[in-house]
Amino acid sequence: MNEFPEYDEIHVISDIHMGGKPGFQILRETRRLAGYIAWVGRQRPSGRVGLILNGDVFDTLAEDIHGYVAVDEAVATLRRIMEDPSFSGIWQALADFVRLPGRMLVFVIGNHDIEIAFPTVQRLIVSRLAGNDLSARARIEFSATGAGYACTVGNARVYCTHGNEVDAWNYNRYEDLAKVGRRLNAGRPLDPGEWYPNAGTRMVKEVMNEVKRKFAWIDLLKPETSAAIGTLLVLDPSQIKKIGRLISIVGEKVEGRQQVDQRLSAEGFQTPAPDAAVPLSVDGLLGPNLLSGRASGEGCADAMLLEAEERIGHKDALSTLADGTLGTPQLIWDWMTGVGKDEALRRALLDWLAKDKTFVVDDQDDTFRQVTAAVGPAVDFIVTGHTHLERAIEIADGRYYFNSGTWIRLMQFTPDMLKDTKSFKEVYEVLVNGRMERLDEARIKGEPFVMDQTSAVSIVEEGGKAVGRLTHVVGDGSGKPLEIKKFPEK
Structure with a gap:
């Protein structure tokens, strides 16, 4: 008997991000997704077929929850997502899928759906999809401990993992999730102070969600780096009042890197030391293109804040920004950058997307390098998600790596769009409108x-x-997908 589940074929998708109220939702092709699930169910009627949802299936960070993780609210939050008319067709398609003989549905945990680790949430999913049908219930499996999902297809061994395990912004502390699950089962509350989120979660909940209320598309930009903060500040200058907190958030990446490197050595509910040094400055948040707009052309961002201190005789420039002593946040921002908002946004995007290889399917990005280094030679196919960037790469030792991309909207900024203020004008007008509907309707050149x-x-x-x-x-998802890359090629 094989130690791993055996399939004739598997199909992997990730980063669906079901969540948020209308106008706050980043998943668009819901009908297509339901059609695709049905298509997978029709393959090899007499064979063994797996559908693997490889992380970020739903998105509680887009929901109105208290704190950073839905604990007591987890079941109610997921039930709301299931019943939302935007997503209900997808859950029905999954329910139809698990009622088919020879099918298996696998949920792999991501970083936006960490509540999937809770037994209460797993029971809700199984109940919604399979009811009292014991055969259908047996066709649902969860991988929610960070171990990924291993199986075989023909003579090949396959390993699927979301990919946030190697991301210092967005790693999960599975020991903490297990402790929460134990408390939920035991009827004990979780003190919010016991849950310390990773840097990516803090960025979303403390900053991005607020910006997203006016600029709904901000979630669509990848990758998540400190350079993203410049874009956030240009879009919503009031965020400059949080600049001290932003420095600490980016500093969490250093803490996260240590936890990622140590992996299984972390203890539960460990928070960073309160006096831990944060090796960052304002310059670490604002990129060179954005700061080049400073009228004097000289001095770093920290020097600008020092100048602000001297002007008002205040000891702490960051506190000054926070309490608004320098005037409105917009005036502060204009003074710091020395350019208009359209040019500032163009420069901030240049910083964020510097050396961008988002749509290069064979680019060996950080996730590829770190995941492949952590996976043993016995695995023939490695499949990740998380970055939203599809990849298909043949590894030098004859193995293969895929990233299953995403189902949310994707925007591509070309060099021509960002060349100068004039070239950027058409894009800028779409972005500052902020609404997802305007984004969907927009045509650039x-x-x-x-x-x-x-x-x-x-x-x-x-x-x-x-x-x-x-x-x-493509289309309504009911037909055979278009092949982009195939391994082995012959």
């Missing part, structure tokens, strides 16, 4: 601004060997 791209990975037994494909699901 005649082309849709939002890409029509929903990605999936399939690994299928063909002629005695396993063949992996990166694909794009």
Whole structure:
């Protein structure tokens, strides 16, 4: 007997991000997704087929919850997502899928759906999808401890993991999640002070969600780096009042890097030391293109704040920003950057997207390098998600790596768009409008601004060997996806 589940084929998707109220939702192709789930269910009627949801299936960070993680609210929050008309068709398609013989549905934990680790949430999902049908219930499996999901397809071994395990912004502390699950089962509350979120969660909840209320598209930009803060501050200068907190958030990445490197050595509910040094300054938050707008052309951001101190005789420039002594946040921002908002946003995006290889499918990004280094040579196919950036790479030792991309909207900023203020004008008008509907309708130089791209990975037994494909699901999802890359190629 094989030690891992055996399939004739598996299909992997990730980063669906079901969550948020209308106007706050970043998943668009809901009908297509339901159609794709039904299509997977029709493959190999007499064979064994797996559908693997490889993390960030739902998104509690987009929901109105108290604190950083839904604990007592977890079941109610997920029930709201399931019943939301925008997403209910997807849950119905999953319910139809698990009632088919020879099918298996696997939920892998991500960093936006960490509540999937709680037994109460797992029971809700199983009940919603399978009811009292014991056969259907047996076709649902959860991988929520950070171990990923391992299986075989034909003669190949496959390993699926979300990918945030190697991301210092967004790692999960699974020991903490297990402790929360124990408390929920035991009927004990969790003191909010016991849960210390990672840097990515803090950034979303403390800063991005507030900006997102006016600029709904901000969640669509990747990757998450400290350079993103410049864009956030340009869009909403009131965020400058939080600049001291932003420095500490980015400093959490250092703490996170240590936890990621140590991996299983972390103890539960450990918070950073209150006196831990944060090796960052304001310069670490604002990129060189944005700061180049300073009228004098000289001095770093910290020097600008020092100048602010001297002007008002205040000892702490960050406190000054926080209490508004320098005037309105917009005036502070204009004074610091020395350019208009349109040019400041263009420069901030240049910093955020510097050396951008978002849509290069064979780019060996950080997630590829770190995950492949952590996975042993016995694994033939590695599949991740998390970054929202689809990838298909042949590893030098003859193995293969895929990233299953995302199902949320994607925007692509070309060099021509960001070349100068004039070139950026058309894009700027769309972005400052802020509404998702305007983004969906926008055409830049005649082309849709939002890409029509929903990605999936399939690994299928063909002629005695396993063949992996990166694909794009199109139309209503009911037809065969378009092949983008195939391994082995022959």
